[in-house]
Amino acid sequence: MYDLNLRVLVPYLPVLGWGAVRTLEISVLAILLSFPLGLAGALMRVADNRVARAIATGYVETVRNIPLLVVLYILFLVLPLYGIRINSLTAGVLGLAINSTAYTIEIVRAGFAAIPAGQYEAARSLGLHRLQMLRLVIVPQVFRIVLPTLGNQIVSVVLGSAQASIIGVGELTYQTQSIGSSTFRYFELFTIAALFYIACVQLISLLWRLLTGRSAHAPLGT
Amino acid sequence: MLASGHLANYLLLLLKGLAITLELSLGSLVLGSLGGIVFGAMRSSSTRALNTIALVYIEAVRSIPFVILLFFVFFALPLALDLDIPPYPAAIAALSVHCSAYMAEVVRSGIEAIPKGQWEAAASLGLPYYRIMRHIVLPQALRVMIPPTIGVYVSTIKESSLASIIGFVELLGQGMAIREANALRGSADVLVAVAFGYFVICFSLSQVGRYFEHRTTRELRPATEPTMRAIGVVHGQLKPRAAP
Numbered sequence: 122m123y124d125l126n127l128r129v130l131v132p133y134l135p136v137l138g139w140g141a142v143r144t145l146e147i148s149v150l151a152i153l154l155s156f157p158l159g160l161a162g163a164l165m166r167v168a169d170n171r172v173a174r175a176i177a178t179g180y181v182e183t184v185r186n187i188p189l190l191v192v193l194y195i196l197f198l199v200l201p202l203y204g205i206r207i208n209s210l211t212a213g214v215l216g217l218a219i220n221s222t223a224y225t226i227e228i229v230r231a232g233f234a235a236i237p238a239g240q241y242e243a244a245r246s247l248g249l250h251r252l253q254m255l256r257l258v259i260v261p262q263v264f265r266i267v268l269p270t271l272g273n274q275i276v277s278v279v280l281g282s283a284q285a286s287i288i289g290v291g292e293l294t295y296q297t298q299s300i301g302s303s304t305f306r307y308f309e310l311f312t313i314a315a316l317f318y319i320a321c322v323q324l325i326s327l328l329w330r331l332l333t334g335r336s337a338h339a340p341l342g343t
Numbered sequence: 344m345l346a347s348g349h350l351a352n353y354l355l356l357l358l359k360g361l362a363i364t365l366e367l368s369l370g371s372l373v374l375g376s377l378g379g380i381v382f383g384a385m386r387s388s389s390t391r392a393l394n395t396i397a398l399v400y401i402e403a404v405r406s407i408p409f410v411i412l413l414f415f416v417f418f419a420l421p422l423a424l425d426l427d428i429p430p431y432p433a434a435i436a437a438l439s440v441h442c443s444a445y446m447a448e449v450v451r452s453g454i455e456a457i458p459k460g461q462w463e464a465a466a467s468l469g470l471p472y473y474r475i476m477r478h479i480v481l482p483q484a485l486r487v488m489i490p491p492t493i494g495v496y497v498s499t500i501k502e503s504s505l506a507s508i509i510g511f512v513e514l515l516g517q518g519m520a521i522r523e524a525n526a527l528r529g530s531a532d533v534l535v536a537v538a539f540g541y542f543v544i545c546f547s548l549s550q551v552g553r554y555f556e557h558r559t560t561r562e563l564r565p566a567t568e569p570t571m572r573a574i575g576v577v578h579g580q581l582k583p584r585a586a587p
Contacts, residue, residue: 123423186497186545187538188504191515195534198522276406283408287508294410298418307418315407315415322406 127309133300140296141317147210147292148279151217155278156271158218159225164255166230177226184223189284192216197288213285213292221278228274232267233259272329276322283318293317353521353533360517361540367431367513368500368544371438375499376492378439379446386451397447404444409502413437417509434506438499445495453488454480486555493552497545504541514540 130137165177184192193216200207207215236259244254286295297314301307385397404412417433420426428436457480465475507516518537 123425182546182549183542186501186542186549188501188515188541190504190507191534191538191541194515194519195538199534280406280408283410284505286410287505294408294414297411298414301418305422307414308420308423311411311415311419315403315411318408318411319403319406323402 123308125309126306129304129306130300130309130313133296133304136296136300137293137313140291140293143290144279144282144292144294145321147214147217147285147290148275148282150214151221151278151282152275154214154218155221155225155274158222159229160260162222162226163229163233166226167233181223181226184219185227189216189220189281190287192219193284193288209285209289212288213282213290216288217278217281217285220281221274224274224277225271228267228270229263231270232263235266236262268333269329272326272333275329276325279321279325280318354536356517356521357514357533357536357540360512360514360537361544363512363517364500364503364514364540365544367434367438367506367511368496368503370435371442371503372496372499374435374439375442376446378443379450379495382443382447383450383454386447387454401444401447404440405448409437409441410505410508412441413505413509416440430506430509430511433509434503434511438503438506441502442495442499445498446492449488449491449495450484452491453484456487457483490552490556493548493555497548497552500545500548501541 162177162180165173166181168174168177193212196207196216196219197209197212200212240258240262241254244258249257282292283294286292286298289295293314297310301310304310382397382400385393386401388394413434416437417428417430421428461479461483462475465479470478503513504515506513507519510516512520515537518533521533
């Protein structure tokens with residue numbers, strides 16, 4: 122029988138803790154980058170301009186069909202070949218943001234698609250021009266529709282952030298592995314890491330539900 | 344610059360990697376789908392114990408990054424169980440577990456998307472439970488489940504690229520090996536080619552999903568459009584964890 126030994130890991134706890142902080146840090150940065158970009162991209166996807174639509178669609182389709190790890194490798198290993206110096210932290214955040222933006226665009230686009238045509242017609246008949254219509258009538262409703270789903274996107278960024286360890290970002294998964302390679306307490310370490318991620322994800326889901334619960338149930342403009 | 348002969352060799356290696364990625368994914372998708380059906384059925388059963396077990400399994404797996412799951416199977420389990428797990432079975436096992444949890448959610452929401460009236464109507468015709476399931480609910484649920492299933496499959500195929508970090512040489516592993524061989528280190532070709540390989544597999548699969556999605560929404564428009572939204576099918580992508 123395997124004997125569990127957690128005492129060996131006590132001196133490493135601060136390192137794990139800082140790893141967890143870094144995990145949250147890169148996740149938050151990636152989300153802060155990708156949500157506004159996702160809104161912008163979604164506006165491009167529903168724009169009348171054909172070129173804008175094509176660019177946004179091309180971006181979404183490309184990024185969503187390539188593994189995050191490949192995106193991270195390309196940023197970290199290929200960009201320097203073209204003289205762009207990039208450290209692992211920047212590459213990690215950027216990779217996560219690139220990935221998350223594509224999914225956010227799709228989520229927000231679905232929100233736009235869910236707005237009844239009558240809302241556009243009503244806004245127009247009030248004499249609002251396009252920008253006013255979007256800002257005052259459409260986008261607020263889109264927010265209400267997509268907010269619950271954006272919570273899932275936050276979760277998937279946190280889960281994806283573990284892959285940043287592979288290009289050397291010192292977040293939780295990275296620290297777990299490096300401590301494991303010197304102590305060989307892989308079982309305990311990965312269990313701790315798994316529990317951290319579970320707690321994190323469940324907490325985010327819960328908080329997001331509480332935070333957006335009201336708007337999620339609010340009736341759509343009919 | 345490379346001689347074209349070398350390039351052909353590398354291309355061959357990459358194609359081999361692509362085939363191995365397909366093989367790895369296929370195995371995991373089959374196992375994962377079977378597991379997903381079992382856990383999904385448990386999750387929609389009225390037996391409390393089964394329901395709870397399935398809920399805990401699904402939530403736990405979906406809350407753990409796939410990297411951790413893979414490392415757990417590859418590094419931690421061999422120590423804990425005192426046995427040797429080579430990269431290939433480790434990757435298949437981790438991918439299947441990952442896929443099964445997401446598939447379970449698809450199966451559950453597929454079954455739940457069928458309106459209660461269908462159950463009641465079938466029951467009032469005197470059909471027993473399994474016949475209601477087999478003849479009424481499942482055929483309708485399967486149609487609703489196709490697009491999100493494709494979404495789960497695409498994401499599982501993408502996650503399979505992580506098998507390369509435990510030393511299993513699939514498409515990405517092959518690409519990295521070619522890079523390591525120094526020949527193409529100075530150029531972007533290999534990784535871009537790898538990305539293109541994944542794109543081709545995943546994009547074709549998504550297109551299949553989109554075709555089915557259009558078909559189901561057209562055929563079943565009044566009944567399925569709200570339910571499709573309820574289970575979060577948007578362009579063949581599964582939106583998990585949506586709180587209704």
